[in-house]
Amino acid sequence: MNDMHNPLDSALDERVTIIVPSLSQAAFEVHRQNMWERGYRLENKINAQKYFESDGFEIKNMFEGKTMYAATFVKR
Numbered sequence: 001m002n003d004m005h006n007p008l009d010s011a012l013d014e015r016v017t018i019i020v021p022s023l024s025q026a027a028f029e030v031h032r033q034n035m036w037e038r039g040y041r042l043e044n045k046i047n048a049q050k051y052f053e054s055d056g057f058e059i060k061n062m063f064e065g066k067t068m069y070a071a072t073f074v075k076r
Contacts, residue, residue: 014075016040019051019068026069040073 018033020026026046030036048069051062 015043015072017070017072019063019070021063021066021068023048023069026071030071035073039076041076043072043074046071 016035018026018029020029023046030042035042046069048067050065050067052059053062054060
């Protein structure tokens with residue numbers, strides 16, 4: 001058993017998104033994080049997309065501009 005704190009253990013929201021660099025890693029994380037056992041279901045298909053952040057003035061690339069895969073889960 002892993003003694004490290006899992007940030008999903010303290011997730012208060014009913015929706016969780018895991019962002020990873022590959023589709024296969026997204027599938028791996030679904031199982032590794034026990035999303036089904038935690039009462040989550042996949043909201044929709046796992047999407048590849050680029051992410052940006054803004055402070056209201058500037059838009060900056062996130063993840064060094066790489067395309068990432070997002071798996072969003074909601075509580076059942």
